[in-house]
Amino acid sequence: MSVQYYEGVGRRKESTARVRVMSGSGRFIVNDKEAPAYFTRFGDLQEILTPLAVVGQDLARLDISVQVKGGGVSGQTGAVKLGLARALLAMNPEWRPILRQYGLLTRDPRVKERKKPGLKRARKAPTYTKR
16 A cells, blocks of 8 residues: 655754655654654744744644654754655745745755864854953
8 A cells, every 4th residue: 555645854963854745644753753752842843844834834734754863852853844845845835935935935044054273163262362
């Protein structure tokens, strides 16, 4: 039995998420766990589901399966959000203007800046002492 699904890949910082959307009964699985158990930080789940709210889709009629690797909680949240938006776009290309208007199809390019020699971090300098 083959199931028709739509896939989108999202990236943010060091995280990569492969999101699959199919018709179903509202299951949201992230790395073989329920989504609320995986994303426990307050507001993360609402942020991830923003693309569904924008296009007016109900989570109860879709099954979402996510494989996410790398990075931390914030990066993974952003990666899943972008992947979900791209999967919805594959599902219905007419949603492009709405998703674009809310900035959901643009990859966030901000990544950690490299450490510079003589500094503690990318820009933090050692404390200056006169004597």
